[in-house]
Amino acid sequence: MKRVTPKSDGGTTQKALLGLLSLGSMSGYDIRALISWSIGHFWSESYGQIYPALKRLAALGLVEKKTERTKGRPDRHVYSLTRQGQVQLKEWLRLSPVAEVQRNELLLKLFFGRHTGVDVSRAHVLALVVTQQSALRVYEAIGKRLRREKKNDPSLPYWLMTLSYGRHRSEALLQWAKETLRVLERMERGEVWRKERGDAHK
Amino acid sequence: MKRVTPKSDGGTTQKALLGLLSLGSMSGYDIRALISWSIGHFWSESYGQIYPALKRLAALGLVEKKTERTKGRPDRHVYSLTRQGQVQLKEWLRLSPVAEVQRNELLLKLFFGRHTGVDVSRAHVLALVVTQQSALRVYEAIGKRLRREKKNDPSLPYWLMTLSYGRHRSEALLQWAKETLRVLERMERGEVWRKERGDAHK
DNA sequence: GGGTGCATGTAATGGGTTACATGATTCT
C-alpha cells in the first residue's frame, strides 16, 4: 500500500541550511566551514548532505543560486535565502524541537562493565574526561571569538546560550566522571578484598 | 567500484543485543521490554532492528535460537548467547566507544532565536525543563527498582553509574535552563526599553 | 464489542556517512 501523506518536509538538514544562509549568502563549501566553528558543537552536516540539500532547496524556491566564475578553481555556487525561504525558516523555528534519540555507546559499555572488569571501564571514563576537557577549551575559544568579532550582533546572546549549554553539560559529565572513577576504585579494592577471601569470580 | 573491506561488523545494534542476552535468554519481544527500563534512557532499538539483527546473529553463530511452542499465541523464539557470542561481546566492550554525533535541535532553534523572538525561545527552553524533570523522576524510579530487585547482582554498581550519568546531565541542563530563562527575560526587557526609544526592529 | 497486551516479522521510506572522482593553486 502506498503512503498517502507526502510526509517529506525535507528533514532538519534543509532547515539547518536555511538557518545558516540567513546569516549571509554562501556556497556549500562555506557552509561546511561555518558549521565547524558556529554550530559544530551540537550539529553536523557532511557534504553528502549539503550539496543535494541545496539543490532541493533551490528547486523548491527557498534559496537562490548564483554562479560566480573564478579563474583556476571550480565555479563557486553561492546560495542565498529567498523570501519564501525566510518564511519557511521562521515557521520551523516556532515548532517545538523533537526530542532526539539518545544513543550513548559509553554508557552501553559501562552498563555491561562487569564482563570486562574495572580497568576497562575506567579507561572509557578517562577517555570521556579527555574529550570533555577539550570540549570546554573549544567553547572558551568560540566564546572569545564571538565576543570579539560579533560584539554588536543582535544574535550574540542566542549564540552564547548554546555555548553555555555545552559548558554546563561538559562540566556535569566531568563531575560524574570524577565520582564514577572513585566508585570504580572502591569496587576494585572490594574485589581484591573478596578475592583474598576466595569468593570472587562469581 | 566495489567495496573491498566487508566492513559490516553488524553495527552496535548487534552488540547491544549480545549484551542484553548476556543477562539471560530472551525473545525479541522480551528484549524490547527489557530495554525500556534498563538502558532505555540512553539506548533504543525498534522491532525493525531487533528481529533482523537476531536472525543475523543466529546465522553468525553468536546466539542460539530455541522455539517454544505456546497455545494460542505465536511461537516464542528464545535466543541465548553462545560461547562465541560471549567472546565477541567482551572484545567489543574493550574497544573505546566511538564518539556519537551530536544533533541537538533545541540548540539549533535557539541559535537562530533572533528570527522568532524571545517568547518562542522561552517556550522551547521550558519544554526542556519539563522533559528533564520527568527524566529525573524516571531515574529515581529505576534506581529504586534496581536497588530492590537486584540488590545482590554484581552488575548493580555499573547499572547505577549509568543512572548517575543521566542525573548529572539532567540536573546540569535544568541549571542551564534556569540561567537561560533569566537571560531571555533580561533581553525582553532590553528590547522593550529600546523599542520605547524607537530603535528596535533592527 | 473494543482496547490492550502478547508475539512475530517485513517493506517502504528516510536520513546520513564515507569513499570516490576531479583538478588547479598555494604553501612548505
Added chain:
DNA sequence: AGAATCATGTAACCCATTACATGCACCC
C-alpha cells in the same frame, strides 16, 4: 616535490524508524 586547501559533486552503503500485516487472549 608533495601536502594542504579550495571546490564541486555522486554512488554505495549503512543505519534506523514507522507502518503494515497477522491473530489470539483477556479484561471491562
